[in-house]
Amino acid sequence: MASGYNLRNGVSGMTRREFLHAGAGSLAALAAAGLPGLTRAASAPGPNMVFILSDDHRWDHLGCMGHPFVKTPSMDRLASQGVIFENAFVATSLCSPSRACFLTGQYPHTHGVRNNITPWNDRNVTFLELLKKAGYDTAFIGKWHMPGSGLPRLRGVDRFVSFTAERGQGRYLDCPLYVDGRWRESRREYITEELTDYAIEFIDARRDRPFCLYLAHKAVHHQWTAPEPFKGMYDRISDLKLPPEADPWVGLVDNNITYGMLGRLPDLYRRYCETITALDSEMGRLLEALDSRGLGENTIVVYAGDNGFLWGEHHRVDKRWAYEESIRIPFIVRYPRLVNRPGTRIGDMVLNVDLAPTLLDLAGKAPPRTMEGLSFAPFLSSRQVSWRSAWLYECFKDYPYTVPDIFAVRTRTHKYVETDSPCHPPELYDIVDDPKERRNLVGTEAGANALPALKRELDRLKKEAGII
Known part of the structure; x- marks a missing residue:
């Protein structure tokens, strides 16, 4: 282990609180000195923020991460214009706990959403609530999927668009949406396109304040479905590069059947990959909307997955297990005002709990002491920083699954x-x-x-x- 490592806080040579507040202070000091890209982050009005969260998209299924055939031109472009964290992880590899980690900056043992059946506590404070208090217009659009009595009354949100179909998972086709307290039929057949429409509408609203958009897609969760022209686009690929231990029927053996992976693994994998490319296309539409409206320069865009996914590795499917394929996620950040070396690849270990304190830091607001993550903002400007050398992964029983x-x-x-x-x-x-x-x-x-x-x-x- 690295000498000077502080086990309680995960940072060499200082406590987590010292790191967070020193980081925020250093950003403010650099802003005062006139370093490009930091002035607006340290004073009002702050930068706009767009956080795009996908479901079950694992870290190595992007073109820019060397996947042999999956096409992700929009994600690749985002990485080339910003930074990509090549060692990004989730504290728990499961939808509900991971989403709560992103929102609160806390681990599951703290925010309380330990699995897909323990409810969200309305006393939890999200970064959206704190940014709203700091003068931001805010929106939560997309997948909520945390247990409780229906959808939450989420504090600090000006626009709330979500769904409850399929126990909160939503449907790829014709999914009804809950829009600011009222149910509406889908305006588009495909849910990724529908959610992107709502995101662009929020961006286009007349305002004199910065905005923060939280956009959580259903894609690329099981049951994988892609629209034309993406449907079937990988059917002609014969060598899918699946692991050698992944036999075609692995989803039906050794308790894997509980995950609903019915059918041949190669066929399901092709559907997964084409759904990734369909998601990438809509992500490109959103990025184009930002850039064409002159918002790209002062907008922080973050793309991440809520967990990875096993495709036969270790004779397993789905997530939860502590293997790299399960716990590692894509994590890309673009912020032209701050990123001085576009295309940078960062090998330090960042976690989903780091998102909330980072966004607050970049807005010039000190993250609250209740947050357990760290601000990775210094990495964006290629600054050297003392960082974590180890971290805790936790996964709690999630009935009826046998993990x-x-x-x-x-x-x-x-x-x-x-x-x-x-x-x-x-x-x-x-x-x-x-x-x-x-x-x-x-x-x-x-x-x-x-x-x-x-x-x-x-x-x-x-x-x-x-x-x-």
């Missing part, structure tokens, strides 16, 4: 995983030498050398979180 409670520590080089089930013994991987996590080092000489420090790290992180 146990999982806790893991992920460092820059290793991952150690424990569960509460004797059927799933501990796992330890050297991420540098074994990025696909095929060789469990528990019981080996290399594992014996690394295990004691990793186990101590995991136990302390769990203790600090109140889990043990």
Whole structure:
């Protein structure tokens, strides 16, 4: 482990609070000195903000991340104009907890949405609420999907558009929407296009204040559906580059059937990939709307996925498990006023809990001490920063699924995983030498050398979180 690492807060040499407030102070100081791109972030009115969240889009399924055939020209362009975090993760690889992490800047053990059945607590404070108090026009458009008594009365939101069909998952085709307190039939057949329409309408509203748009798509969640001309676009690809252990019927064995992965894995995978490209097209339409209206220069655009997805790796499908394919997400940020090296790739580990404090930081507002994430704003201007060297992954039982409670520590080089089930013994991987996590080092000489420090790290992180 890195010397000087503060286990309680995850930052070398300083506490999390010191890091957050030092970061905000340094941005303000640089703004006062006239560094391009920081002046508006440190004083009102702040920059506009657009956060685009997809569902189940894993980190390596973009053209700019080297996928062999998936076409994502809009996401690639966003990365070329901004920065891409190549090691971005979620604190829990599951829809509801991850979404709450993005909104609150807190881990699931703090915000309380531990799985897809524990309800959202209306006392939770979101970055939208705080930005509204700071003078922003705000909108939540798209997938809510957190348990509770229906859709929330979300504080600090001027426009609220969501859906409850399919237990909150929504439908790709003809999905009714809840728009500012009233139900409306869909105006477009395909939901990704419909949500993008609402997003552009919000951007186009007459205003004299900055805006913050939270746009959460259903795509690319199961049941994968793409419209023309994307439907079937990858049917002619014979070698899908699926992992060698992914047999065509893996979705029907070893409890994988509970995830609804009925059918041949290659066929489902093609549908997934074409749905990604359909999403990318609508993302391009939104970016074009920003740029054509002269808003691109002063708008922070963030694109991320709520978790990854397993396509047969380790003989598994879906997410939840602590493998890289499950916990790692795309994370791209464009902000022309601040990013001084477009196309930069950043290898430091960022988390979904970092979004909220970062947006507040860029708006010139100190993140509240209740937030557990860190502001990654300094990375955008290529500044050196002391950063986390390890973090806690947690996944709580989510009935009726058979995944146990999982806790893991992920460092820059290793991952150690424990569960509460004797059927799933501990796992330890050297991420540098074994990025696909095929060789469990528990019981080996290399594992014996690394295990004691990793186990101590995991136990302390769990203790600090109140889990043990």
